[in-house]
Amino acid sequence: MKLAILVVDGVFDTGLTVLLDIFSTANELASAQGIAAPLFNVEVVGVGRSVRTALGLTATVEPADQVRKPDWVVVPALNAKQPERLIEALARKDVLDAIAHLRTWHASGISVAGACIGTFMLAEAGLLNDREATTSWPLAPLFRQRYPSVKLDDSRMIVAGDRLVTAGAAMGHLDLALWLVRQASPEMAALVAKLMVIDKRPSQAKYIVPNFLANADPLVERFERWARAHLATGFSLQDAARALSVTPRTLQRRTEAVLGKSPLAFFQDMRVERAQHLVALGQDLETIASEVGYAESATLRNLLRRRTGRTVRELKADLQ
Incomplete structure (x- = not known):
């Protein structure tokens, strides 16, 4: 499988090296098993002949317009974690040129994948319009605002579609790389995961911090503070809207636009977050x-299992 890793200045060093290390390890293991040809032929490409990473390292790259047709183009993240910085980065000439290459490559039949903030470049290229996708969860509010036609589900770690794959935040680069290895050899992907001690992470939902997302919008931030004060008494959309001096419809629409979920679903997220914290403190x-806000512990037990994929006993064991 021929892979082109498309990088621009300010690329997230860990994201780039994770991709290179996974594919290199797969090739080494394949060679050790007597497979003559490498599983992956990897080139790092860019719009010029070199890039400077976010940590200041300079890397020589193959000019994108000289690359022979790969099977996949993989886009690692830019190291622009704040919305304002990311918006500025997406307007840079080198980034715009890279996005133009993505459009051309995908139109010619080449498959495209992006991880973490790299998914923003796929969205800027219009490749994700009317498609399901995931992204870096801290930037999901910006993603929803900027690309309303994309069907974003930031709880998922990997979303694979027709010649397009997106992966979640930061270490989602690991999951994306293993997904690509799996396309070449499921057995090799399992071996790489064991050798490099990589756990399965089908969802990034358990990593999401609700109040971090709420800070993206003043009304949602106020709702988050109201909700935390009322976890024990339960949720009422009418009471919340009244306390915030808005209509229930306004509150519903704003949380959907910013968070991609209803006020009740966000309230449930905060219940789960609080419950996990108290489990960590050893409370019964x-x-x-x-x-x-639950009369029966069994109800909470079921909610935790449904939201985290772990039993209470497993959650406690994780903290030991």
Whole structure:
């Protein structure tokens, strides 16, 4: 499989090296098993002949307009974690040139993948319009605002479609690389994961910090503060809207636009976050249930299992 890793100045060093290390490890293991040809032929490409990474390292790259047709183009993240910085970066000439190459490559039949903030470049190219995708969860509010036609589900770690794949935040580069290895050899992907001690992460939902997302919008931030104060008493859309001096419809629409979920779903996220914190402190489940608004601990137990994929016992064991 021929891969072109498309980089621009300010590329996230870890994202780039994770991709290179995974594909290199797969090739080494294949060679050790007597497979003559490498599984992956990898080129690092850019709009010029060199790029400077976010940590200041200079890397020589193959000019994108000279690259022979790859099977996949993979876009690692820019190291622009704040919305303002990312918007500025997306307007740079080198980034715009790279986006133009993505459009041309995809139109010619080449498959395209992006991880973390790299997914913004796919969206800027229009490749994700009317498609399902994921992205770096801290920047999901900006993604929804900037690309309303994309069907974003930031709880997922990998979203694979027809010749397009997106992966979640930061270490989503690992998941994307393993997904690509799996396309060449499922057995090799499993071996690479074991050798490099990589756990399965089908979802990034458990990593999402609700109040971090709420800070993206003043009304949602106020709703988040109201909700935390009312975890024990339960949720009422009418009461929340009244306290915030807006209509229920306005609150509903704003949380959907910013968070991609209803006020009730966001309230449930905060319940789960609070419950996990109290589990970490060693409190019993009955006390925790009362603090987050449940009369029965069994209801909370089921919610935690559904949202985290872990039992209470497993959550406790993770913290030991």
